[in-house]
Every structure is written in structure tokens, then in C-alpha cells.
Amino acid sequence: MIDFLNLRRVNAPHEAALAAAMQRVLASGWYILGEECRQFEAEFARWCGTRHAVGVANGLDALHLILRAMDIGPGDEVIVPANTFIATWMAVSQVGAVPVPVDPRPDTGNIDPEQVAAAITPRTRALLPVHLYGQVAEMAALRALADRYGLKLIEDAAQAHGARQHGVRAGALGDAAAFSFYPGKNLGALGDGGAITTNDDALAERLRQLRNYGSALKYHHECLGVNSRLDELQAAILRAKLPALDAENATRQHLAQRYLAGLADIDVGLPHTIEGGEPVWHLFVIRVAERERVQQALQARGIATLVHYPIACHAQAAYADQDCPPLPVASALQHQVLSLPISPVHTEAEIDAVIAALSEIIGPRRSAA
Numbered sequence: 001m002i003d004f005l006n007l008r009r010v011n012a013p014h015e016a017a018l019a020a021a022m023q024r025v026l027a028s029g030w031y032i033l034g035e036e037c038r039q040f041e042a043e044f045a046r047w048c049g050t051r052h053a054v055g056v057a058n059g060l061d062a063l064h065l066i067l068r069a070m071d072i073g074p075g076d077e078v079i080v081p082a083n084t085f086i087a088t089w090m091a092v093s094q095v096g097a098v099p100v101p102v103d104p105r106p107d108t109g110n111i112d113p114e115q116v117a118a119a120i121t122p123r124t125r126a127l128l129p130v131h132l133y134g135q136v137a138e139m140a141a142l143r144a145l146a147d148r149y150g151l152k153l154i155e156d157a158a159q160a161h162g163a164r165q166h167g168v169r170a171g172a173l174g175d176a177a178a179f180s181f182y183p184g185k186n187l188g189a190l191g192d193g194g195a196i197t198t199n200d201d202a203l204a205e206r207l208r209q210l211r212n213y214g215s216a217l218k219y220h221h222e223c224l225g226v227n228s229r230l231d232e233l234q235a236a237i238l239r240a241k242l243p244a245l246d247a248e249n250a251t252r253q254h255l256a257q258r259y260l261a262g263l264a265d266i267d268v269g270l271p272h273t274i275e276g277g278e279p280v281w282h283l284f285v286i287r288v289a290e291r292e293r294v295q296q297a298l299q300a301r302g303i304a305t306l307v308h309y310p311i312a313c314h315a316q317a318a319y320a321d322q323d324c325p326p327l328p329v330a331s332a333l334q335h336q337v338l339s340l341p342i343s344p345v346h347t348e349a350e351i352d353a354v355i356a357a358l359s360e361i362i363g364p365r366r367s368a369a
Contacts (some may be wrong), residue, residue: 002341003351004304007183008088009345011190014241019191021236028232033212036235041195043242047162048171050197052204055230056211059158059180062194063091067126068177069206072097081111082314082330084130088156091178092128092203098322100124101314103329107272109285109337112329113141120145126152131160131170133308134186134252134282138274139165139173146175149294154178157197161186162249163168164278171197179221181238186252186282187245193234248344252281254344255351259284267365269336276322283308287336288362295338297361301356306339 003009011018025036031067034145037055045053056062072078074096080088092099102115109132116127127135139153146153155177156164160170171177181193199202206223207214214225256279264271269287273279285308288294295305312334314324340354 002304002346004306004339005184005343006038007096007344010188010343013325013345013363014244017240018237021240022233025232025236031048031090031232032229034232036232036239037230040100040230040235040239040242040321043197043239044195045197045243047245048169048177048197050172050177051201052197054196054198054207054211055235056194056196056207057228057230058192059156059178059182059194060091061211061226061228062158062178062196063087063128063154063156064094064208065210066092066154066196066293067095067097069203070126070154070176070209072125072152075123076124078126078128079111079116079119079122079124080128080325081130081132082312083109083111083309083333084132084156084313085158085309086313086316086318087158087180088128088130089105089319097125098123099313101324101327101330104132104329104333105272106329106333107269108274109271109333110135110137111142113138113145116142117145120149120151124151126147126154126192128156130158131163133271133279133285134159134163135271135273135277135279136160136163136165136170136173137194143173146164149159152176155181158182159185160280162245163280165274166276172199175200176203181234186249186280187238187241189234191234191235193230193238194228195230205285206299223227250282251344252342253279255346255348256281256284258348259340259342259349259355263358264354266355267362267367268357268358275328281342284342285337285339287333288338289336291336291338294358294361298354298357299349301357305339308339309337310334 153174158180176198181189208251214223
């Protein structure tokens with residue numbers, strides 16, 4: 001059996017470091033907003049190449065708090081990808097703003113800057129691209145649009161820990177960035193966790209207040225905040241795993257190249273890497289016809305796959321009342337995308353077995369007419 005993702009196997013190389021981290025927290029007697037969180041924030045900011053990292057409870061809160069700290073709310077519009085996990089949209093809705101969806105490019109799954117330009121209105125306050133599947137969105141073009149129209153540029157980097165574009169890591173490409181440390185992420189905790197990175201000193205200060213009941217000094221509450229804090233245990237776990245992340249991402253990159261070479265002559269749509277991009281392959285997503293048949297045939301051969309995502313955000317019941325424009329690419333992708341196994345602990349032999357199975361199930365690429 002080739003698992004899609006086996007977290008016990010992924011975390012096994014870190015067991016000694018994780019045990020030491022947990023024991024350190026237990027011995028400290030301090031479990032929220034203590035030294036582990038402060039140290040992780042400093043280490044993660046340094047790793048991302050930013051001045052600040054602010055630990056929060058999860059990735060959705062990270063997005064929500066960025067929007068709140070930027071005073072984005074009712075009456076405002078935020079341009080979002082049509083093809084993403086629904087948290088991106090929900091964060092916008094939570095502050096009372098309207099998520100305005102834009103179709104992705106079919107070969108990357110990431111938001112199309114040309115369509116972003118067409119979607120900007122006088123009510124637009126921010127662009128919120130997602131670095132989907134571990135590849136940074138086309139940030140130079142989006143930065144130019146944000147600057148031209150006086151908009152905030154917010155990165156949803158929940159799937160892109162360590163991804164680079166022209167040498168700059170995700171998290172340091174916009175005005176602020178949101179990360180998730182959900183256990184299955186490239187940098188995963190043993191529970192929920194998140195962080196915000198930014199180079200804006202004032203924004204970081206406000207975010208630290210907002211995450212902690214609107215308080216910078218205990219029992220003094222300057223604004224209406226929330227309780228969204230990265231706890232000491234998860235911070236210590238993340239500190240233990242961060243030093244290995246570059247090597248683990250390199251393994252993902254090696255396995256992704258093996259997929260790209262091995263699937264080149266098979267009739268599937270392959271992911272495309274943009275110029276200057278260095279994806280970290282949180283997911284390796286292909287596009288196939290007759291996805292259900294292909295997925296079932298792989299399962300019969302002991303190969304697990306998943307679909308990211310089977311229902312596009314605009315098709316979700318939660319957004320049934322929102323009047324969305326036609327989104328033909330996102331609508332098509334929800335029926336075509338298939339995520340193949342990839343992780344730092346998958347082996348070349350396992351990747352080769354997936355390639356061989358797809359060759360048998362799908363067959364060679366059809367030549368152009």
C-alpha cells in the first residue's frame with residue numbers, strides 16, 4: 001500500500017527532537033505566549049526573510065487577523081482565487097468584506113493576474129493570492145497591480161513553506177502573509193497552529209494585540225481582539241522541525257521532478273512551474289479525464305490519492321447566496337484534479353510505482369491533431 005500521507009511516518013525522523021521539545025515545555029510551567037513562541041517567531045521570521053512573525057492559532061485566523069489589522073471590512077472587496085481551500089474566502093467573509101473570485105491559470109492552478117486586473121473596482125481593498133499546492137503565485141505582476149491601484153497584497157502561504165520566487169521566500173513577497181501549520185503541511189505541528197509574517201512594524205504590533213484579546217499589556221485592552229495564540233507546545237514542536245524543512249522540501253522537489261519526467265508521455269495534465277519559481281510541492285496535482293475511474297483503479301492497486309478540491313468555493317452551499325461571475329477554469333478543475341502521493345518520506349520506488357500504474361490505467365499521451 002502506498003499511503004497518500006502517513007503522518008506517523010513523516011514525524012518518525014523527528015521523534016527524539018519532538019520528545020525533547022515537549023519535555024522542555026512541560027518543565028517550563030509556561031504554556032501560552034512564552035519563550036517557545038517568542039523563539040519560534042524569531043526563527044521563522046529569519047527563515048522566511050522578514051522582520052516579524054506572529055504566532056496564531058491556525059491559518060484561517062492568520063488570514064482573518066491580517067484583514068482586521070488592515071481595517072478591511074464591510075463595504076470592501078478582496079480579490080481571491082476561485083480555486084483554493086475555502087478558508088481563503090471565509091477569512092474575507094468573517095471581516096464583513098466580499099470575496100471577489102478570479103479564475104486560475106489551468107496549468108498552475110494559481111490566480112491569473114490578467115483576470116485580477118479586470119476584477120478591480122473602486123471597492124477593492126486587497127489582493128489575496130494563494131500559493132496553491134506549494135508554488136508561489138505570480139507575485140511581480142500582482143505587486144504591480146497592487147501598487148498601481150493602492151491595494152494591499154496579502155499572501156495565503158498556507159501550502160508554501162519555503163517556496164521561492166526569484167530567490168525570495170513565500171511570506172516575504174507581500175505586505176503580510178498567512179501560514180498554516182496544520183499537521184499535513186510541509187511544516188506541520190501536532191495540532192492546529194498558524195503564523196503571520198510581515199516587514200511592517202506597526203502591523204505586527206497590532207496583530208500581536210489582536211491575537212491576545214486586543215491587549216499588549218495584561219488587563220489593558222486597546223481594541224476588540226480575539227483569542228488566537230500559538231501555544232507553547234506547538235511552538236516548541238515547530239522549532240524542533242524547522243531546521244529539517246529545507247532538506248525535506250528538497251526531497252519533495254526531487255520526487256516531483258521524478259513524477260514530471262515519468263509522466264511526460266502519459267495522457268495527463270502536468271503542473272507547470274513559472275519562470276523564477278521554486279515550488280516546494282506540498283501537493284503534486286495532475287489533471288485527468290475520468291477521474292473517478294482513474295482514482296478507483298489506483299486504489300485497487302494499493303495507491304491512495306486525494307482530490308484538492310472536489311467542490312469549488314463558488315459552488316459551496318456556504319456561498320450559494322453570492323452572485324459570482326462565470327468561473328469556467330475553476331469549475332472544470334474541480335472535476336479533473338487528482339493529488340498523487342508526495343512527502344519527504346515517500347521513496348523513489350513508490351513514486352515509480354505510481355507512474356507505472358498511471359501508465360497502465362491511462363495510457364500514452366495522445367498526439368496533437
